[in-house]
Amino acid sequence: MALRDTKRQINRPIRHWWTFRGQAIAEQWLDLLPRVLTEPATLNGCVVADPPGAAEVIGLRQVSRRFDGMAGVEALSLSIAAGEFFSLLGPSGCGKTTTLRLIAGFERPQSGSVLLQGHDLTDAPPHRRPVNLVFQNYALFPHLSVWDNVAFGPRSQRLAEAEIRQRVGQTLEVVRLSELARRRPHQLSGGQQQRVALARALVNAPAALLLDEPLAALDPDLRRTMRSELKRIQREVGITFLLVTHDREEALSLSDRLAVLHQGRLEQVGSPRQLYDRPRSAVVATFLGAANLLPEGNGGGMRLLRPERLRLSATPPEAGERGLRARVRELAFQGATVEVRLCSDNDLSLIAIDTTAGLPDHLRVGQELWCRWDPADSHLLETPSP
């Protein structure tokens, strides 16, 4: 305690000089967090049955939730650690939103258990869970100002008025909305509404922030801006983020770890790099990016070759390289890169992506050339067919 006090005193003058005010706020939150999580009053009656576990914030154990003819999840197990930016990636209908709603408490699993900070909260109602959700369409309260929207959670938890004011003020600063505190949601742009939704959840200092396709409703430019905003905010507050998305770029660029869901089942969990370079299945391979899947042997095995690993040249492969003779079918200029679709002599469809600078000159549709690659750049899939 004494150590922390000294640390804060040292940090205090810096706050006035640095524009990186998030640091101070993150620190305050880190101070707040243990209090929120240990004081029953601020926990708003959270069911506390088991001793808290180590660093696991969200744990799903063999969770199943089935609907009549709707997407559900099947025997899903997941463990998300404190401070992680974790993404659930999958096509629509894969069960990722259901997973989020199971964690938030809007759905109850038919079997399995949901652990939050080591406590079994499978049957706890949403308002007794130490997590907060950013809704896909934001679900802001239309009758309340930005300030009152953000203050909704702290007021529900009956915090002292002074603390509510302080927390709301700070959170609005983190999302850079302090000037708009008096506005109503309908007077805000989509990006601003998004920030309010974020602030409204963050102000509660949740153990984990759940985000349901938070950027889907924004136009592409704004989406890119908000993406880096999300990363910045997560860094500043240090809270676990669980992001649900169908946008692979979003998941790859933001996450520390991500999981690919397919038809209600977990396909693979790992770092973005792992999943992109060494996917276990064709589903993961194709969902994370353009992929060339080359047949391997006669047992139905498959080898993944990312398009950017393929080199196009007029000369045949050198020693240690592999190669295929192919004909250019389609050229798509994309600015920094060119996407080339080819058809090999043995009737395989191939995609190559290269920087504009790296391609042989005079590339034309119908041209015959060599596709070459280093075998070390390819990856053999464990479970070949989806």
Next chain:
Amino acid sequence: MWLLGLYVLPLLGLVPLSLSEPLSRFGLDTVFTGRVANYSEVLQAYGPILLRSFSFAAIATAVGLVLAYPLAFAIRFRGGRWQPLLIGLVVLPSLSSFLVRAIAWTSLLGDNGPVLGLVESLGLTDGLNGLGVLRDGRLLNTPTAVIIGLTNTLLPFLVLPLVVAMQRIDPRLLEAAADLHAGPLRRFIRVVWPLSLPGLGAGLLLSLIPAAGDVVNPRFLGGPNDRMIANAIDNLLLVQLQAPRAAALTLVLTALITVAVGLQLRGRGLEELPLP
């Protein structure tokens, strides 16, 4: 426009009548004498009844609201695909005549009726007597009976606008409130209540006015001391044959209601009310 023709013109026609005097004690013929005293006389004579009318209507509306809010909430958020059917069930009683319903209540609330039987078997008779809800262990011919009848009459007019207003509340707002640590009661007070206020306004308009002017319930369910203002007008006109005073009383009632409506509509038009 048609409101002007159908509502305002007949009322204007009442103005000269309300300033007249009857020609004889046995007919409805009157002569215009500009007698303003009609007003002070009816106000003096019927002030208490006027007050009683509005308090009965207010109590019935309050009881109705306590019933209507959970009902409307359940229909909107828990009704699912049964929603149209449930709304139909709410409206169904209104399709039968006021008269028939009031008479049905007389047998339900009568001395040998099921309601008193239930009260008795629960041993509540003495307690309710003490509270003034029952009079000498009887329910019929008490204010309570009138209010029960009124509540029954006005319930659909409260429920329907509330359901319509709640249709405009995104159910995700309730989820968001729950996610932000609000329990069921807080979700209602902070989200459903403020967002249903337009429906509440419309419901109050639609229920308070007919309730204050109701004739049937007090006559069939109430005792001689539970008469309401419409009974008084009825009596003045058809029994005492005092058409000018009846007209004066009608205009007073109308003025009071208009003021109430005006307060309700202050700052917004009828169009904004979510009338079903």
